Amino acid sequence: MVGEGVPAGLATVACSADELIRGDGGSVTAYEELLDAVVRRAGRDRAGLAGALRPVADRWSGVHRPRAYAAQRLLAVVRAAVRPVDAEPQTGQDDGRGWLETCQHEAVHLVMGERIAEVCGWLRAGVTMPMLLATPSRADGAVDARDLVMRLTEYEQAGARPGPADLGQALLRCGGGPADADVLRAAAELTLPEGERVTAWLRQGGLPQPEWTVEQEPGPPQPPSRRRGARVGRRILVGTGGLPGRGDFPRTFWPLFRRFEPLIGCRHLLLGHRERHAAAVLPWHPEIVAARMLAEVAATADQDGESGPEFLPALAAGDGPPGPAVHLALAYGLGARPDADREAAVAALAALAARDRLDGALLGGELARLVLLGTLRLPAVTESLRTAAGTAGGAAAVWPVLAAALPGLLAAAGAGTPPRPLPPLLALAADCARDCGARGTVAGVEELAGRPGSSQSVREARRLRNTLAGT
Known part of the structure; x- marks a missing residue:
């Protein structure tokens, strides 16, 4: 148009x-x-x-x-x-006075909003800028240190000053270790007032990785409810420790640097902020992003959460190290109610596995915990894992997940505790073990296989035991 x-x-x-x-x-x-x-x-x-x-x-x-x-x-x-152009422009850039953080979960969204407000302020005021500093060098949102220094050199030549939000976002997108010597020398030669800060940031390799804690909501699993949107089960969430250096960034960036306490409630039920662009705010720190968005991802599994299927694949595409928050997000996605979210979780699992970044034991353990808490439905998880196993190389990626999930699930079933049914999961495990040539033992399988009778669970456990034994 x-x-x-x-x-x-x-x-x-x-x-x-x-x-x-x-x-x-x-x-x-x-x-x-x-x-x-x-x-x-x-x-x-x-x-x-x-x-x-x-x-x-x-x-x-x-x-x-x-x-x-x-x-x-x-x-x-x-x-x-x-x-x-406004006769009396307001640039949208201020010292943060009058701004109040109302929700811990909004941190990533606030960064995106502040940068847009800054650009809009330039346009309203008629301020001309050579370019945006934070334009990604790669599809995941990362900015190469060399590209950033070259852009700042053009700013210097044009007599322009970087916008605080744009520069802040550019720095958050630089990471992966200290910049090379040539880039650091070029950064040190910048005469912009921001040059010293940029050089120090690139020398330290960007924002450090935070410490994290895995926290389970207190109390027993909640019984199912007929009320629309009512939750069942108990969630497992991730908190992150505080990070240094927030004072050099706009105040609306500060929540990203604060300690994140996941069990503190907020005024939002579902923020709807899961999107691929959220992952691109901190491409080297998927744990920070995943931890903040984890409640939203969980809502697709234990509530009538809105779909945001582009988020998990974007989270898996970054070069930052995936940890418990990323794997928990993947677990919730595999058990999500919307089909699109489960498909997205399968794609994210495949992407992590293809880059040898999937921790199958971690994912499998969390899947079992969430199923036993009543938060995830085992049939949905099983179907998602079966879909993942059907992709190229999928059996090898899914087998460690199943090997880690089965012991806890089998022990609970043996004690007369849900979940049911286990036969489809055991059948999938036997298929994956066969297809990837797995050998060894899985706790609980031998005991189940040795029981008398010919129930489907016992038959599949025997098939899995024999496959792992190479017979």
Whole structure:
């Protein structure tokens, strides 16, 4: 939806904006490239940009707005680009006075919102910037240290100062270890006031990884309820320790650095903030993102949680180390009620396994705990794992998960405690062990296989025992 006579370059920007806002905001790459293109074009031809984007803004001029948060953020930028420059501009950048953190879970969303507010402030004020510093170098959102220093050099040459939110996001996207010597030398040569801070950040390798704690909600499993949205079971969540250095970032970034206590309640039931762009805020720190979003992911399994299927694959795509929060998010996804979320969890499992980043023992142990707590339904988990096992190399990835989950589940079943049914899970385990050539023993399998009778559980346990024994 582009007006006639619009130059080709601006027409491309407008078409991209229209497509992404109509959809879900697009991929991380498409979303970020559009933001960067609007900022660059605003500095070259603000009037032309406004004319090209006006039909896009007009489409959403009524009470309707995009459903996806990413699309809403892009629409805010488009509207700011279309409006005339303010006679008395407010840049949207302040010292944080008047801002109040209301929920621990909002931290990642606040970073995204602050950066968009900063861009909108530039556009409203008519401030021209060479580019966005935080535009990712890779599809997962990561920014290469060399790219950041080169962009800052262009800022220096243009006489521009980085926006606090854009620079803050760029730094959070740099990581993976200290930058190489050439990059550090180039950073040290920057004359921008921010140069010393950037150099120190790149030298230390970015934001350190936080300490974490795994915490279970207190109390026994709750019985099923007929009330819509009512929860069952008890969740297992992850807390993260505090991190240093928040004072150099905008105040709206500070919640990311604070200690996160997952059992503290908040004013939200379901935030709806799970999206691929959340994972891209901290591509080197998936544990921080996963911990903050874990309650939302869990809600897809034990409540009528809204679907956000792009989140888990995006979380698995980052280069940061996956830990308990990522694996718990995967566990909840494998037991989710919406089909799309279970499919996304299967894709995330496959992605982690393909990069040798899946801890099957950790995932299997948490799956068993959540099933026994009544939080996950075993049939849904079994079906998801069967789907994962059917992919290329899937049996080898799923077998360690099953080997870790079975002992606890078998022990509970032997004590007369749900869950039921176990036969499909035992059958899947036998199939996976056969297909990947697994050998050894699994606690509880020998005992079940040795019982008299020919029930399905006993038959499948015998098949699994014999497969593991190579007979």
